[in-house]
Amino acid sequence: MGNASVSFVLCHEEFDHRLVDSCFQEEAEALTDLEIRYDLVDFVALKQQDGAAAVRRVRSAAQPTIAIYRGWMLAEAEYAVLHAALQTKNLTLLNTPAQYAHCHYLPNCYARIEAFTPKSIWIPNHEVRELDEIVAQVQAFGPKAAIVKDYVKSRKHEWHEACFIPSTSDADAVRRVVTNFIERQGNDLQGGLIFREFIPLLPAGTHPQSGMPLTQEWRSLVLDGQVIETAPYWDVQFYCESPPMQKLEAxxxxxxxxxxxxDVAQAADGNWWIIELGDAQVAGLPPTTKPEVFFRRVTERVSHE
Incomplete structure (x- = not known):
């Protein structure tokens, strides 16, 4: 091991600060088994941007320590609050607020992956006005299919109602899907609207609850430019070829x-596409990824820096 110390921070249950959020229980158990330190933070306080309250129960580190957050998604300002609050405990998050925002919001990183990701246009919240203006802007796709999302999330489990637009030249379809998306996102709509060209990808069945079409999507986790894990995004048996992550590392x-x-997926024509990037601290682990293996790889690499 090198000189760098590594610690983790997880969210606690909303009504019991002594318990890790049940959705992260398996990860907490893996950290315990590996004898890696972790502390619990108050996600509700973070949403309120109350840094002192959020880290009230976090232990101060005896020496400067790198911290890795494993919890629910945070807006850029909320992550900045967590970053600053943890520094009062001698803990510094692995990603700076700027690095977090770079991958968390697609417009920030789009230029870096533009040649390898579906064509996208976005309309910031302050420019989202009349539906007719939105309809006019998506004409940039021509008569192609597209999906709508905000800067962070789609409503892919409401595929036909609030995500997929069969043809952007169909003004009524654009109005209907966009209206549904905006209304259903409500106050959770982040950044603005993004429209992405729909590219037919190799299928992997349909979601049993929502009926959303599943594709052979893979999730990779990247640390300091190196892929440390790649696994199927969905827990289904229809996966074929593994992605060429070594070619994408450049x-x-x-x-x-x-x-x-x-997240990457293969198109029907054989080409591989980057579907999206995200901050790994708020990215769910693929279903076949073992938390103990993931944490061991991360801590070994970070502690040797």
Whole structure:
């Protein structure tokens, strides 16, 4: 091991600060088994941007320590609050607020992956006005299919109602899907609207609850430009060829983040596409990834820096 110490921070249950959030229980158990330190933070306080309250129960480190957050998604300002609050405990998050925002919001990293990701246009919140203006802007795709999302999330589990637009030249379809998306996102709509060209990808069945079409998507986790894990995104048996992550590492090395996720999928024509990037601290682990293996790889690499 090198000189760098590594610690983790996880979210606690909303109504019991002594318990890790149940969605991260398996990860907490893996950290315990590996004898890696972790502390619990208050996610509700973070959403309120109350840094002192959020880290009230975090132990101060005896020496400067690198911290890695494993919890629910945070807006850029909320992550900055966590970053500053943890520094009062001698803990510094692995990704700076700028690095977090770089991958968390697609417009920030789009130029870095533009040649390898579906064509996208975005309309910031302050420019989202009349539906007719939105309809006019998506004409840039021509009569192609597209999906709508905000800067962070789609409503892919409401595929036909609030995500997929069969043809952007169909003004009524654009109005209907966009209206549904905006209304259903409500106050959770982040950044603005993004429209992405829909590219037919190799299928992997349909989601049993929502009926959303599943594709043979893979999630990779990248640390300091190196892929440390690649596994199927969905827990289904229809996967074929593994992605050529070594070929993509040259592209991913240009991403302005130390620790991020990269979702890729293969199109029907055989080409591989980067579907999206995200901050790895708030990215779910693929279903076949064992938390203890993931944490061991991360801590070994970070502690040797």
């Amino acid at each position: 592209v991913l090395a240009n991403v302005k983040s130390r620790f991020f996720s990269c």
